[in-house]
Amino acid sequence: MNLADITMGxxxxxxxxxxxxxxxxxxxxAFFWIQRSQVAPSYKTALTISGxxxxxxxxxxxxxxxxxxQAFVVLNGEIQTTGKAFNDAxxxxxxxxxxxxxxxxxxxxxxxxxxxxxxxxxxxxxxxxIMVVLGYxxxxxxxxxxxxxxxxxxxxxxxxxVYELFVGLxxxxxxxxxxxxxxxxxxxxxxxxxxxxxxxVFLLPIIGLTGGTAVAAVQIxxxxxxxLAKAAFGVLIYxxxxxxxxxxxxxATS
Amino acid sequence: MNLADITMGxxxxxxxxxxxxxxxxxxxxAFFWIQRSQVAPSYKTALTISGxxxxxxxxxxxxxxxxxxQAFVVLNGEIQTTGKAFNDAxxxxxxxxxxxxxxxxxxxxxxxxxxxxxxxxxxxxxxxxIMVVLGYxxxxxxxxxxxxxxxxxxxxxxxxxVYELFVGLxxxxxxxxxxxxxxxxxxxxxxxxxxxxxxxVFLLPIIGLTGGTAVAAVQIxxxxxxxLAKAAFGVLIYxxxxxxxxxxxxxATS
Numbered sequence: 001m002n003l004a005d006i007t008m009g010x011x012x013x014x015x016x017x018x019x020x021x022x023x024x025x026x027x028x029x030a031f032f033w034i035q036r037s038q039v040a041p042s043y044k045t046a047l048t049i050s051g052x053x054x055x056x057x058x059x060x061x062x063x064x065x066x067x068x069x070q071a072f073v074v075l076n077g078e079i080q081t082t083g084k085a086f087n088d089a090x091x092x093x094x095x096x097x098x099x100x101x102x103x104x105x106x107x108x109x110x111x112x113x114x115x116x117x118x119x120x121x122x123x124x125x126x127x128x129x130i131m132v133v134l135g136y137x138x139x140x141x142x143x144x145x146x147x148x149x150x151x152x153x154x155x156x157x158x159x160x161x162v163y164e165l166f167v168g169l170x171x172x173x174x175x176x177x178x179x180x181x182x183x184x185x186x187x188x189x190x191x192x193x194x195x196x197x198x199x200x201v202f203l204l205p206i207i208g209l210t211g212g213t214a215v216a217a218v219q220i221x222x223x224x225x226x227x228l229a230k231a232a233f234g235v236l237i238y239x240x241x242x243x244x245x246x247x248x249x250x251x252a253t254s
Numbered sequence: 255m256n257l258a259d260i261t262m263g264x265x266x267x268x269x270x271x272x273x274x275x276x277x278x279x280x281x282x283x284a285f286f287w288i289q290r291s292q293v294a295p296s297y298k299t300a301l302t303i304s305g306x307x308x309x310x311x312x313x314x315x316x317x318x319x320x321x322x323x324q325a326f327v328v329l330n331g332e333i334q335t336t337g338k339a340f341n342d343a344x345x346x347x348x349x350x351x352x353x354x355x356x357x358x359x360x361x362x363x364x365x366x367x368x369x370x371x372x373x374x375x376x377x378x379x380x381x382x383x384i385m386v387v388l389g390y391x392x393x394x395x396x397x398x399x400x401x402x403x404x405x406x407x408x409x410x411x412x413x414x415x416v417y418e419l420f421v422g423l424x425x426x427x428x429x430x431x432x433x434x435x436x437x438x439x440x441x442x443x444x445x446x447x448x449x450x451x452x453x454x455v456f457l458l459p460i461i462g463l464t465g466g467t468a469v470a471a472v473q474i475x476x477x478x479x480x481x482l483a484k485a486a487f488g489v490l491i492y493x494x495x496x497x498x499x500x501x502x503x504x505x506a507t508s
Contacts, residue, residue: 016343023313023351027306034287034302038295074338 005211008079011072014219018065021223025058028231043241046108050234053098057230060094088139095132100125106187109240112172124164131157144206151202162192177247183240194229259465262333265326268473272319275477279312282485297495300362304488307352311484314348342393349386354379360441363494366426385411398460405456416446431501437494448483
């Protein structure tokens, strides 16, 4: 994508979106790690991982904001590219780490049998990693045809993950306590809906958006998707963990 | 607002105010998180969030101080603007996150029924976010008429929040233990009074302050308001949490 068409307003908007995300990810990380004390031991790992996901994103958004800042310079009141490329790889490195971990979070808070957690975690985690790896060559391609080919390839593991979350976890969902079934189902849907956001954003440059608008829309689109898929998802996982801890404490004393 | 009229003395004063705030927010964050151990489990979340609010402000004041520094340069003993704009958006991004959280702090320390906390938290949080979003276009406008229009628009959710805090929480306040009713009422008043500071500061450029004095007055005004609304308010929340924890421990053993 061509950075040269960015306007001053678009540069500021994207930079401020990155800075906002740094604040959100930092706040979320602190929240998940500190509030670990509020859940039963069996749910603490899920909160640790929620915080690890947002901490990884925190690091990458610092890098992304810095790379964005270094790609441009203001000369005589006009914004120009410095020639230093904006590093798209940070996002993909981030996703390679965080996307499998997000699936692990969901499995951990469901508290399945250990063997089931491991087998599902491996299958979903590997599919998620393949999905991210397949997206990258399309993201950095200048040719829209190449972008589309890798989009289609990446959709294969994505559809497999959606299938596993909906069909594979249906039975496990039915075994959740009635009081949290709605929340767990919500987490499953939030995963699918926020993840579906990424391939849509990925396609923006193909469906007619061009120039600075395309660059800004892709960056802000991914940023919004990251906030929902990582921080908001983590808050939902936290509520599930708190509610299940309370239910188990009540069951133990009655 | 025109940065070009800033004097060396005004530049230093504003920069030092920002640096002071970094120290205060960092200290407050450490205090709230470390002292979480001193309150009962049901009040720990309020302290976690007090610390998150000041941590978010800490991050933004680092950015704000840096942006202020980069907007000016001293050449031959004279202060000049570099042409790099001072980023006003940091404050608004900060408020967008912290203002709803401050209301959540107050609700959490009141320990209402869960459904009441959620419904009031959502209503107040959304009103607070709308208030901040409506302020921004006025803040960055060069035209005082535009500034005044967005001020008036932002006052609508502000008045709604004041109404909710005073009328909507009156009954919940009456249910607080007698020993902390004064403190909780104080927190409610501190919210309204410190928050009322912001729209006043916002109006300074309209009511006759001009040039460097207006810029410096707005920056220092917001800074003082942030310290009171976030750090001082958090200390009050801490005292309420400690007092209520003691009362509940006494009630449990008697």
